[in-house]
Amino acid sequence: MSSLILITSANGNQGKRLVPKLLASGHHVRACVRTAASAEQLRALGAQQVLMGDLADPAFIAQAMKGVSSVYHIGPTLHQEERAMGFAMIDAAKAEGVGHFVFSSVLHAIASDLIQHEIKRDIEEHLLSSGLEYTILQPANYMLPSRMKAVFEEGVFRLAWALEKRQSMVDLGDVTEVVARVLSDPERHWGATYELVGPGRFNAYEIGAVASNVVGREIKVERFDVEVFVRERFGNLEPDALQHMLRMNLAIAAHYSNHDFVGNSNVLSFLLGRPATTFDEFVRKEYANFRKALSD
Template sequence: MTTLVTGATGQLGRLVIDSLLARGAEPQSIVAGARDVPKAADLADRGIRVVALDYNDPATIAAAVEGVDAVLLVSGSEVGRRAAQHQAVIDAAKAAGVAKFVYTSAPKATTSDLVLAPEHKATEEAIAAAGLPAVILRNNWYTENYAADVARAAETGTVAASVGAGRVASANRADFAEAAAVVLLEDGHIGQVYELGGDVAWAYDDLAVALTEVTGRPVEYVALSSEEHGAALEAAGLDAGTAGFVTALDAGIRGGALADTDGTLARLIGRPTTPLVDGLRAIA
């Protein structure tokens, strides 16, 4: 079986390829789709076929999917443009008759109030409308998303947010990548929608404790209102639109958008997910 991994030079895509190889996939069975092909030279050196694939260029997508059996669509990073970009991959996969289409979505994408959810909802609906034999991986937050908080906590001894008592079932990016490799290589997953999260849904007080252990200095969680948070972000140099986006994300967390965990990720990968403090320590 030949598997195309889109976004192969990105952080998640590279880890998926690592996991495919670790789970026994032959290098020649993997196709790495990259917008910037030279950045994937190390993958080519490992015997992996590298092809040009730009979400904004349907011709490259059509060429990349030709002859492959399975496609992993790693969601794009250009917020506001992703639904159209993903549609181009869906259309190409349908035309090529791929046997398995895997998509990295967001938690509860079709019902969530999370500001990032609408584009994922649109993509899931497009996959269904196309009739693709699909597996939906609704990935919770990556612990690596907190890299800036690790650095800030080491400097200031605080982690500030407007999430209230909201909880986050994060896991390391490698955990989610391994789950993608599992469903790509194994039979029996088509038609499934997997809500994937870490084994523990932690609150920001727990984050402060973990940051204390990682940084070696006392770290306090400073709970802000959305208004206070937005003002602080703008004072730090963010424009109003970006500050509003961040506070909207925090509002979603405060409302429970990332709090659910039922052990599905651990069951798929056959081991516990990476604990928060270990994930943060790897970042540090």
């Protein structure tokens, strides 16, 4: 029997990959987005219901929650109201009697010197205390196609923190495959907290070496200035929002410059029923897409 699943921030990195998978499994999807452009993109993917509004608005959250069986809450990371939104989503789900609340958290949410981790840790605690059936997913840093753009076009990989520090990463296709499985078989995953981590641990030089091997030429690595990046990219934000964005990004750069950010891929491979995607496989797939786009 099909179910109605609510997905927040539905046109982001996860949502636009997850929606087609849920639809293919026979679920009905209600997608929450902020803009008309995002709404159109979700409708093009086949989402039966698309709601446009602000997760900071309790009335919008209550409307979105009506009649859903499960919720997948992807908080708007780097938003200054992310904690309050997460709390409100959980409270609304409880009031509506939602059967399963799945939360997209972050690997090592206990690292409280990272502002966005502390926020997600607080939301995890609120969910644990809610009485709802829940699943918490804690992905590592995403293998993002956007980060490969400069690699393929300019021959450089750029990072915001110390180049010698290691990080674990995870493929978004793997993450959304797990999410679809969790939402399709909720009782099996009630009460679970899963770390979602791909194979390997890489510093910037090792990332550059993998990319060099794939593209067949040397890929340089560079560290960029976080404050300059944030002010250039998000300079149109309101002053308070810009300062929040700046504080969070500076905290990320500082933490990752002082500590490795690593995990273990066993749980992800167990959930997938296959080996998790490697970084080499990811780069090869993205390079093939890049070359195809050039030839089209």
